Amino acid sequence: MSTKRAFAGIDIGGTSVKFGLFSPDGSIIYKEQKPTLAEKGAVPLMHLVSNIAEQLMYHAAEDELEVRWLGVGTPGAVNFKTGRVIGATPNIAGWQGTEIGSTLKERLNMPVWVDNDVNTVALAELRYGAASGALTAICVTIGTGIGGAVIIDGQLQRGHSYSGGEIGHMSINFEGPDCKCGRKGCLEAYCSSQAIINRAKKSLEQNPSQLFNEITGGLIDKLTIKQLFTAAKKGDKIASEVLAETALYLGIGLANLVNLLNPEIIIIGGGIADGGPEFLSKLSAAVKEQAFGSAVKELKIVKAALGNDAGFIGAGLLGENQH
Ligand SMILES: [Zn+2]
Structure with missing residues (x-):
């Protein structure tokens, strides 16, 4: 069986964390969601996200999928270079300052990119969705x-x-x-x-x-x-x-x-x-x-x-x- 290319993404939301793997043509290979439990605070949420990241990579390995990086979307402004949450997010107390990028990079030993969740929605809609093919x-x-x-x-x-x-x-x-x-x-x-x-x-x-x-x-x-x-x-x-x-x-x-x-x-x-x-x-x-x-x-x-x-x-x- 030859290895197939796939993308892996995690979307952290105020009520649930959604995640999955998909093919370059946009078809979903695997997806799941878990409750965010935002009221428990930023540290348990980061543990959850780390576990989900490992679960995704394990799943990719099982299916012999080649995933070159992990992407994460989160509420709040994000320093795209470092993957740090730099803006406050009213729905997740204490999330500002969380080092999502470096934490996951260390844990997974692979490139990790983190961005604001509306930015990720826009990217998806431009590639596969309502605005596919649009430039501006x-x-x-x-x-x-x-x-x-x-x-x-x-x-x-x-x-x-x-x-x-x-x-x-x-x-x-x-x-x-x-x-x-x-x-x-x-x-x-x-x-x-x-x-x-x-x-x-x-x-x-x-x-x-x-x-x-x-x-x-x-x-x-x-x-x-x-x-x-x-x-x-x-x-x-x-x-x-x-x-x-x-x-x-x-x-x-x-x-x-x-x-x-x-x-x-x-x-x-x-x-x-x-x-x-x-x-x-x-x-x-x-x-x-x-x-x-x-x-x-x-x-x-x-x-x-x-x-x-x-x-x-x-x-x-x-x-x-x-x-
Ligand atoms: Zn305002």
């Missing part, structure tokens, strides 16, 4: 927080101190609502899942809706993004208004980026991307209205295609063209 792209993930990645001429733009692409903390209103980062009017303060839900709840307090009561089983306090989209699909006025407002806010933020970078494609990932084609077309219309005409002529706005696998797949690609 912006990737935005919207969930608890808003993350961004910028690719120009096929290259990730990490920035001078690996903190580029922080789209979520671009302000769209200097007098706007408070953001978790301590500033005002950030895109995240308007368009994170929680911000969207809070706007809907506020509106529902003033205009109670029978449909929302039914959808949430009377638990409006526990309203989710998914339920909000369901209400909109069933024609609820408040849900539609809140989502139209969200599309406008997001559209303004993205229009600023479009004017700066003139991308070919914008990939939208995270819970909001699952809201259906209607939200995406509203967003697309908002961006086209807000941005400079010549920059949006050929612009495509698409939903991420690789779902939960994008993170570990993009991580696996990190070592390409690196020395």
